[in-house]
Amino acid sequence: MRNLALAVLVFLVIGASANASSILNLPASFCPGMFPSNGLTNGMTTSFSAAGTYTGLLGIALLIVLMVFSALGIVYAFGYALNMESLKAFTRTEVPESVFNVILICLVFSGVAFAGGAIAFVANLGLVGIESISSGSAAPTIAPVPITSTRDIYIAICSSYIDHGVNVALDNLLTTSLTAFTLKSLMTFKVNMAPSWFGVSFQPFMGTMPISNLIAMQAGMFDAMVGLLIGVTFMLYLIYSIFPLFLYVGVLLRSFPWTRSAGGAFIALFISFYIIFPALLYPFSLYMQNVYAALGVSTGGPAGFSLYGMLAAAPLSGMAGDAMLAEISGFAQTVSYTAIQFLGLVIAFVVALDLMGSLGDLLGAPSLSSGAHANMLLKRVI
Amino acid sequence: MIQGIMLQTVTQFVTSPYIIWFPIVMIAALAIIGVLAMMYMLSTFAGRGDLRAWSRVKIYEILLSVVLVLLFFALAVTLFGFDFKGLFGSVGLLPTACKDASVATDLFSVAMCNLHQFNNNILTLNFMTYYAGLSATFVPSLKINGTALIEHLTLIQGIGVDDTLVPIPAFVNNFLGYLIDIMYSAYVLSQVQLLLLGASLLLFSLFMAIGLIARIFVITRSFGGSMIALGAGLGVVYPLLVCMTYGYVNVGMDYNAGIFVTSTMSLAITTLIVSMVPFFSGAVLPMGVAAFQQWLSGVLTYFGLAAAGLLFVPFLNFAIVDVFVIDFSKAIGEKVDFMKLLTNVI
Structure with missing residues (x-):
């Protein structure tokens, strides 16, 4: 029996030296697989919408306008041959609309190119700002990603979220679990001083309960962070995969008088959510990781919180000293970490929705106007 | 007769x-x-x-x-005659379950299959989450009873130290509980979608027939236009959107389910639990790092797609259909905003 008890203790102490955090990360291929340039990668596909490059989108959109021009040409030919003035008048009215479509497409893609430069500029501003508020000597370890295609910006946001958000939260979740385990074990530690079962018994570490509660709350925050960042990443995946279709459908529907307003609505949705929404999220995601890089915030590792760490170092003073302060500090960092991202998400949504309303007005789509129910629905969802 | x-x-x-x-x-x-x-x-x-x-x-x-x-006759013939199964299958947007020969090729059948498959995936995920929580509760606590040991060795009663090592923190099961609650709550919306989609063929037939007939008469022309817009929105645009959006979600879920819903599932869950237990970590790691990361990636992707399909996609689909119906109905008849009621409810 004694041998068995000793064997268990030895097993506990040896095993505690291991550090499992290095495996609790998502692989580096996660984001490139999430936003494939084309075809099926990690089960994700964009081949239906041809998303990936602005050039691809531009080509398809212009092809649709060309088809509409051809159809209008045929209608005009019929009108001329049959001497039907109404058909000719219809064609004359519709040709300028298609020309407007071409101008609109050019404006959209010029805007995209401009947005790429603007994003990099804003991101650099953020980086400089963070450097100035820190010691000033910290070199930026995370440079803004040059935006040359749609895919770049989506992958850049995903990488920020996954590498600096989800993976960090998963590491911290492991640390938190280890700390919770250590605290729980300490809390149940009981000393019995009762010969013949008459005397006193006491649990000296039961006072760590507030910290234990804090740990549980912190674990909930890590869960929320993983959920939020993963959720937004997959929302971006759907926007990336599906919304280019709205551009094609929008251009096609805008070419006919009956469906012109519906087409305008689709184009407004595309511009607001496919271009502007990620463009607004990107600086926030970059700013977040720059905060961590420039201020040199360390999230620590689980070794210090393991049973081995507790036993090898100062098990009792450790919980009351540095480890506890690190835990509280880590909690505050986690909250701010999640809050900044949430703030960025809310701002990006509000701006994108307001822009969608304005574009809806501009393109003659009453459904998207400010105060319209579709607009209100999206706002309420968010 | x-x-x-x-x-x-x-x-x-x-x-x-x-x-x-x-x-x-x-x-x-x-x-x-x-x-x-x-x-x-x-x-x-x-x-x-x-x-x-x-x-x-x-x-x-x-x-x-x-x-x-x-024109609408041509559209209807296309809807019923066109091979949507082949179209979505050729671009990788058809889940495995819908490739079955028993699933018809028309738009409505493909859309129904997609949404039905997604709901099945959610039920599976709920079961998996429950299974993970159940597995966690099977990890035993280790009780060190020093008082009994001293009593056994020295025959002195009531003196010694006791401790209990609880390897799985309570918040793990709390979190899994919240997850199941959220998923089942959001699943209701998915079921509502399934009912609406099931009626889309009838709505298309009904509204389109009423609309086209009403549009012939002068006094009911604008009403007819509205009905046509409603029929086209609920009967054509909505199933198309379901095919596309849930096609993306389902195919991703299919692929990632293959990673973690396999014979290694219980092994992987054991690894995850064991890695959270300090005195077992490193000593017992059944899977390699790359395999574990791939498994974790599969799990999080599956959960992410489920979250997107439950929370984001339904509202996106409803909003797009609403936008189409409002603008199209205004162009060819009276403005119809069928989502107004739902918006107010939300």
């Missing part, structure tokens, strides 16, 4: 609506053209130039309506 014919007509109205409403619309159009032609003749005899001009304009409008009917 009449009852049988009526029943057959009603069934056909739902399964192949254009076969029924196309002749009805054409008969109505011809009847009205006949009436207008008589008015035209009478106006000639009566010497009423204004009535003659009005009749002529109305006949042109009816002919235009007939063209519209022909």
Whole structure:
């Protein structure tokens, strides 16, 4: 029996030296697989919408306008041959609309190119700002990603979220679990001083309960962070995969008088959510990781919180000293970490929705106007 | 016999609506053209130039309506005859379950299969989450009873130290509980979608038939336009959106389910739990780092797609259909905002 008890203790102490955090990360291929340039990668596909490059989108959109021009040409030919003035008048009215479509497409893609430069500029501003508020000597370890295609910006946001958000939260979740385990074990530690079962018994570490509660709350925050960042990443995946279709459908529907307003609505949705929404999220995601890089915030590792760490170092003073302060500090960092991202998400949504309303007005789509129910629905969802 | 014919007509109205409403619309159009032609003749005899001009304009409008009917007839034939299964399958947007030969190739069948498959995936995920929580509770706590040990060795009672090592923190199970709650709550919306989608074929048949017939008559023209917009929105745009959005979600879920819903599932869950237990970590790691990361990636991707499909996609689909119906109905008839009620409810 004694041998068995000793064997268990030895097993506990040896095993505690291991550090499992290095495996609790998502692989580096996660984001490139999430936003494939084309075809099926990690089960994700964009081949239906041809998303990936602005050039691809531009080509398809212009092809649709060309088809509409051809159809209008045929209608005009019929009108001329049959001497039907109404058909000719219809064609004359519709040709300028298609020309407007071409101008609109050019404006959209010029805007995209401009947005790429603007994003990099804003991101650099953020980086400089963070450097100035820190010691000033910290070199930026995370440079803004040059935006040359749609895919770049989506992958850049995903990488920020996954590498600096989800993976960090998963590491911290492991640390938190280890700390919770250590605290729980300490809390149940009981000393019995009762010969013949008459005397006193006491649990000296039961006072760590507030910290234990804090740990549980912190674990909930890590869960929320993983959920939020993963959720937004997959929302971006759907926007990336599906919304280019709205551009094609929008251009096609805008070419006919009956469906012109519906087409305008689709184009407004595309511009607001496919271009502007990620463009607004990107600086926030970059700013977040720059905060961590420039201020040199360390999230620590689980070794210090393991049973081995507790036993090898100062098990009792450790919980009351540095480890506890690190835990509280880590909690505050986690909250701010999640809050900044949430703030960025809310701002990006509000701006994108307001822009969608304005574009809806501009393109003659009453459904998207400010105060319209579709607009209100999206706002309420968010 | 009449009852049988009526029943057959009603069934056909739902399964192949254009076969029924196309002749009805054409008969109505011809009847009205006949009436207008008589008015035209009478106006000639009566010497009423204004009535003659009005009749002529109305006949042109009816002919235009007939063209519209022909266009929608072509759309209906396309919807029922086109191989949507092949189309979505060729671009990798068809989940494995919908590739089965028993699933028809029309738009409605493919959309129903997609949403049904997604709901099945959510139920599986709920079961998996529950299974993970259940597995966690099977990890035993280790109780060190020093008092009993001293008593056993020295025969002195009531002196010693006790401790209990609880390897799985309570928040793990709390979190899994919240997850199941959220998923089941959001699953209701998914079921509502399934019901709406199940009715989309009927809505398409009904609204389109009413709309096309009503659009022929002068006084009900704007009402007819609204019905056409509603029929096109709920009967065509909505199933198409479901095929696309849930196609993306389902295919991703299929692929990632293959990673973690396999024979290694229980092994992987054990690894995850064990890695959270400090005194076992490193000592017992059944899977390699790369395999574990791939598994974790599969799990989080599966959960992420489930979250997107439960929370983001339904609202996106509803909003897009609403946008289409509002704008299209305003262009060809009275403005219809069917989501107004739902918006207020939300």
